[in-house]
Amino acid sequence: MVYDNQQVEIRMKDGRRLEGVALPSTDFSDKSILIVKLKNGYNVGLSRKDILRVERRGRVEGIGRMGGVGNMLKGKPSTGTRDVPPVGVLGTGGTVASRVDYVTGGVRASMTAEEILAFVPEVAEFADIKFVNLFSKLSEDMCPQDWPEIVRATARLLRQTEGVVVLHGTDTLHYTAAALAFMLTTSKPVVLTGAQRSSDRPSTDAFLNIQCGLRTALSDLGEPVVCFHSSTSDGTCDLMRATRTRKMHTSARAAFRSINTPVLARMDRGGKLEKLADYLLRSKGPAKVKVDVRLEPEVALVKVHPGADPRILKWYAQRGYKGVVLEGTGLGHVPVSPSNGRSWMPVIQKLAGEMAVVMTSQTIYGRTHPFVYTNLRELSQAGVIFAGDTLPETAMVKLMWVLGHTQKLEKVARQMQTNIKGELNPRTLEISPPSQ
Amino acid sequence: MVYDNQQVEIRMKDGRRLEGVALPSTDFSDKSILIVKLKNGYNVGLSRKDILRVERRGRVEGIGRMGGVGNMLKGKPSTGTRDVPPVGVLGTGGTVASRVDYVTGGVRASMTAEEILAFVPEVAEFADIKFVNLFSKLSEDMCPQDWPEIVRATARLLRQTEGVVVLHGTDTLHYTAAALAFMLTTSKPVVLTGAQRSSDRPSTDAFLNIQCGLRTALSDLGEPVVCFHSSTSDGTCDLMRATRTRKMHTSARAAFRSINTPVLARMDRGGKLEKLADYLLRSKGPAKVKVDVRLEPEVALVKVHPGADPRILKWYAQRGYKGVVLEGTGLGHVPVSPSNGRSWMPVIQKLAGEMAVVMTSQTIYGRTHPFVYTNLRELSQAGVIFAGDTLPETAMVKLMWVLGHTQKLEKVARQMQTNIKGELNPRTLEISPPSQ
Incomplete structure (x- = not known):
């Protein structure tokens, strides 16, 4: 039956x-x-x-009856008979758009945004949803060349709605979130969310994320955020600054963490928002939507480790890369006098005048610092750009975007050390990696 | 005066x-x-x-008078007049051995272990300390070639003492901790610790770390651990499994976190140990100390990211590297069908038969999984070795050690997927990245 x-x-x-x-x-x-x-x-x-x-x-009410989702499911425009505000939903693929394939046991990204939203018909009570299905991509396949398309599609939807929810695979969601932050300037909310388990599974986390995401798209927030489960229970979602968020667990529901900056707010499925920190507010008047997608995609994120070979930087330079972001150790170190003879200093001294060499820390929490130790000062003098408390992943996206606008290294350095979209605190906030 | x-x-x-x-x-x-x-x-x-x-x-009592530190400071052997057990302290450099240089404002690693311990003379009341100063290296300069020396020196000290404290720079301390775990088998405690601020600063965290470290070296623990501040206050230190620890903050006192496994115990400066999880116990009889330092240092840790260029793997293979550890996205992904055409699959299919390609996750918390998604199954079929919930840094050290013993890829795969020193849980523990 x-x-x-x-x-x-x-x-x-x-x-x-x-x-x-x-x-x-x-x-x-x-x-x-x-x-x-x-x-x-x-x-x-x-x-x-x-x-x-x-x-x-x-x-059930809401399917095939109410203003929003039901009609959308049938491909009709919203009737507008109910007085609910318009919200955009942009589908890009990911687990949230996936179903379990009971033949192979695997998961396939095969659902449209309309099909996903059909699982939560009650959202039609507060939102008149406009759907756009842009991609059906898995998270791992998102690449910098996709970001301008996502940004443009988001901007188009934003111009017709009060806010937009972007459904995205989770693994690289924080890279795309940072790209949206730098490439799109608006005071309407843009909310990135997704799911750790596919939407057709009983245990899926998709629905709370989507419900809270839609509520956030109608809230007073005026900046892009990642919206994801606050904890393993289905109570609230954390709203986290797009340039400050990182996927920190392979599979837990509360996979995302706000790093070096507080969670901005908590949202429940009923639309109750608990403000936890200062955030940018939605403008009172008509909101502008400005798109700037110029991007230099040839930037690499390189992890430094004991024994690491500095010639890797030369390889990138020879391939025409315009910048590298290093995940250094501690305050932003590379090997300088290791007993295996592989000092990074001469390579960096040579290359930092030719390409942007940006320093972040593999500790994730905290900030790099160009002065505490002699080796750090020498790296700084060689031209290495210390990115402060910017996350490595965000620094990579930012460097791509900055290099899309100028390749003058002095200007690049100034931009990388200037806060543009909340990615860089001028001073260190005392936020430690939390205890268990 | x-x-x-x-x-x-x-x-x-x-x-x-x-x-x-x-x-x-x-x-x-x-x-x-x-x-x-x-x-x-x-x-x-x-x-x-x-x-x-x-x-x-x-x-003050304890300097130049008591059994332990005082005599050591003068280069004399312990008098043994006081009935306190022998503990080894191995100096390798790092911030814990550093002083502020008031001329340059920087910090130099110039203190011997004896000089550091002179700041905490009260430890002579419970420990007869035998000092060895092996290196005076900064954390960033530690390389795999240094690990065998640290292991051998630790083993020599262990044979004369009840346990050993290794003083080490913090940035790469967790890499060395993993190396000690794989290369040294003993049921006496080996405790790695250090400091975020140099020992001559009023705000240093060195003394609590050292005091708790010495207490731990005399405790019932029978496995190597990292000992570091539990929180910003000077109350207790967390004892964390050597293969499960990661530096998670550039500068906070509580910089280290136990990942994917609970903190084993808390220690205070008085020697009170609060057990928090099961750990290996010190053997009742005479403890064996087995050293196995065979190591293949040509292993790289490579971060995967949107737009990442798979040809980097070829570069490592051409340079004679025997293995790479990938920090994949999510459950262990690489780009497979990105719109920029840079699929990692053909490169991996070619290379995974020639060199060990090990998969970890850049989420840090959680575990990689070779079955959930089609792309993961294909990577696994191509020969990629999924390292489960092993930390990326630990996986790199383990792969160097495993490749030092066999380069047969089937055997390497089996070892990397077998728990050797607590680095791999057969099942996932439900430990999420903690909330703030």
Whole structure:
């Protein structure tokens, strides 16, 4: 039996009773499992063989009836009969757009944004959603050449809406978030979110992320943020500054962390926002949307480690790279007098006049510093640009963007040491890596 | 006036009175500052111009009198008159061995282990310290070729003592810790520690780290650990498994974090140990000390990122590298179908049969997984070795050590996927990156 989008009451063979909405099955769904969205917002997967009886309680509101999602699902423009504000949803692929393929056991990015949103029909009560499906890319395949397209599509949607939610694979979401921050200037919210488990799984984290993301797109925030589970429970999402966020767990729901700067706010699915730090506010009047996607993609992120070979920098220079971001050790070190003879100093002294050499720290938390130790001063004198407390990944994206505007190394250095989109604190905030 | 190691009572011009021990001045000390160790263990720097009067209260106990540190300072063997157990201290350099150079404002690694320990004379009450000064190296200059020397010196000291404290620069301390774990097998404790601020500074974190380190060297622990401040306060140190620790802040006192595994225990300066997780215990009988320092140093740690150029792997292969550890995205991804045409798959398919290609995750927390996504399965089929929840830095050290024993790729793969020194959990522990 198919109960798609039906309000159902289920009696299990073990005596339990459950009420909720039966979620739509897809070509890839396991037909022996019925997925039900419970009233508390959780989805459960019920083995059909354990079910005694399913009783229909009517079709759920919001699908095929209400202003937003329902009509979108049928490809019609919003009727606008309900007075809910327009929000853009940009699909780019990722796990959030994926289904389990029960043939191979793997996961495929095959859902449109409309199909994903059909799992959370209740959002139509507060948002009139305009969908754009730009890509169907996995996170690992996003490359700098994709960022301008994402930025332009976001800008187009922003001009028709109050804010935009970008659905994206999580692994490289923070790189794209930084790119959006530098390339797009607007005081409307742009919210990046996704999922650690595909949207058709009972255990998916997609729905809270999307619901909170849509609420954030309608909030008073005026800067791009990453919106992701605050914790393993399905309570709230953290809103984190786009240039300050990093994926810090392969698979946990609360995978993203705000680094070197506080979480800006917490959002729940009902739209209640708890402000935790200062953030830029949505402008009162009509918001401008400015796009500047000039980019130099030939920038590498290079990890320094004991024994690391400095000739790698020459290889990049010979390949025409315009810049490298080093993940140095501690305050921004490279080997200078190692016993294996591989000093990075002569290579850097030669190359830092030809290409931008930017220093970040592999400790992730804290800031690089060009003065504490003699070796640091010498690196600085050689032309190495210390990026302060900018994250390595953000520094790479920023350097690509800065080099897209000027390749004069003095100007590049000044830009990399100037805060543009919240990526660099002039002073160190006392935020330690949190304790367990 | 020189008050080195004198018990003093100080009257300040503003009326304050302070009691403590005047710490020794050095050639590099600022002569206008008197550093006094207060009874609560903190050091304060007092400007001599603010001091009204200093009264001597006698030479402090422990310097030049007691069994341990005093005699060591004079280069004599321990008298053994006091019944305190022998502990080894191995100096290798780093900030813990550094003084502020008041001429340049920088910091130089110029102190011997004896000189450092002279700041904490009270440790002679519980430990008869045997010093070895092996190197005077800064953290960034430690390279794989140094690890066998550190391991051999540690082993020699271990055979004469109950446990060894290795003083080391912090930036690469976790790489050396992993090397010690793989190269040295013993059930006596080996404790790595250091300092974020040089030992001659009033604000140094060195003394708590050293005191707790010495206590740990005499504890029931039977495995190598990193010992470092639990928090910004000077209360306790965390004892963290050597293969599971990572420097996670450029400058905070609590710079090190135990990743993917719990902190093993907390130690205070009085020797009180709070056990927090299971750890290997010191053997009851005489402990064996086994050294195996065979190492293949030509292994690189390569960070994957959007736009990353896969030809870098060819460069390493052509240079004769025997292995690379990739810091992939998420569960262990590389670009496979990016729009810039730079797929890593063909390069990996070609090279993974010639050199060891090991996959870790740049999320740091969590574990790589070869099955969830089609692209991961294909990487695994191409011969990529997924290192589970092993840290990238630990995986690099382990791969160097494994390749030092066999270069047969099948055997290498099996070793990299087998837990040897606590670096790999067979199953995922539910430890998330902690919240702020």
